[in-house]
Amino acid sequence: MKEPWTNEMKEQIDDIHIPEERLNRSIEVAIHRGKKERRKFPVNRFLLTASAAVVLFGLFVGSAFVSPAMASMVAKIPYLGKIVVPENGEDVVQEIADELEEKYTIMGMGVSYPEKVIRISIGGDNSYYTKVKSEVERDVKDILKKRHHDAYGVEVNRGREEVMEPTEEEKRNSQEFMTIYDELAKEADKRGIGLLQTSVDYGSRELQFEIPSNEDTEEEIKEILDGTVSSHGMDEINVSFKKINMDKRDQDKRWREILTLLQDDLLGKQEYNVRMVGYSVHPEPEIQAFLSISKKDVDAKAFAEELEKAIDEVLQSDKLSSKVKDDDYHINIYSKEDKILN
Structure with a gap:
């Protein structure tokens, strides 16, 4: 069992490949509100990070050579070739x-992908739940409608609070390691030693530290x-260390923010046929888009090329260029079978 301790808010997801058959399983990720106080209830999402990049799905088409089925889909897309970035940066x-x-x-x-279902659990007694259930559902749908997001389903249920009390041993372990960490962190701070993140593994009695790669502070x-x-x-x-490249860490933060802005429109609008979104900065920044279009469709390549142009256009726009900076980046578009189309 691991419990993360951080000296600053950290939202870093390692590059891992998750097979398609596991995409239906929701992975909970706490969503924090910058420097604001953490909200009273948790917001959970499913995020996918592929081994080479992140996932970004959408369907932008502009080729004259499209099949009748795809052409009918094109007619439904309101602003063809443009990805709308939230004005206030809030998805x-x-x-x-x-x-x-x-x-x-x-x-x-919670929100699960690729199902795109927003699930809300209401607290209080049954009477309160019955009273506000339809209002909650209406408010959620109104927000989605305002943004022209029709790809999400909404489920509202009554939450049941389950309190799991830690065992006495778990309490002792937690207190012991917290005491050690607090004193160690204070002394490290006095000496100017950077501790980016610290995790504890109770089973092996090990503290695991992340430290800047340009500092030799292990001893x-x-x-x-x-x-x-x-x-x-x-x-x-016991103790172990993981060296963190600070430039890459900062770059990762920028591209995570970029993806958050890009994904809002692509995931939210049914016409784009977006399955998932993600990113990577290793070895260079890369955006991946996984379409729901089969590689067998004769127009799949044309669609992929148009989507790449649309993503590239918004990355170079005034809204995102300050985050992209001078980074060399790649955009890969994948078919339903996860084969590169562009």
Whole structure:
């Protein structure tokens, strides 16, 4: 069991490949509100990070050589070739969460992909749930309609609070490691040692530190840890380190923000046929788009090329160019079978 401790808010997702058959399983990721106080209820999402990049789905078509089936789909897309970036930088899920928090007793909210179902759990007793259920559903649908997002389904249910009390051993372990970490972090701060993130593995009694790759502070951290453990008469605690490239870390943050802005329109509008979104900065920034179009469709390549142009256009726009900076980036468009089309 691991519990993350961070010196600053960290929202980094490692590059991993998740097979298609696992996409239906919702992975919960806490959504924080920048420097604002954490909301009273959790917002959970499913995110996919592919091994080479992230996922970004949409359907933008402009070729004269499209099949009749695809042509009928093209006619339904309102602003062909343009991806609309939220004016205030807040995606639709965040907007829904903010509004619900102000008006209702909400226990939690989740979004699963690729199903694109927004699930809201209402707190309170059965009488309250019955009273506000339809209102909550209406408010969510109104926000989606305002943004012209018709790809999401909405489910509202009554939440049931389940409190899982930790065992006495878990309480002792947590208190012991928290004491050690607090004292170690204070001493490290005095010495100017950067600790980016620290995790604890209770099973192996190990503290796992992330530190800047340009700093050789491992031995000094070990020295502080050993002294802290000894002063409390505790059993030995193991330690491991992961070096973090700070330039890549900052680049990752920028492209994560870019993806958040890009995905809002692409995921939200049914006409775009977006399945998932994601990104990677290793070795260079890359956006991937996985279409719901089969590679067998004779017009699939044309669609992919138009989508690539649309994504590239918004990446170079005034709204995103300050985040893209001078980065060399790639855009890969994949078919329903996960084969590159462009």
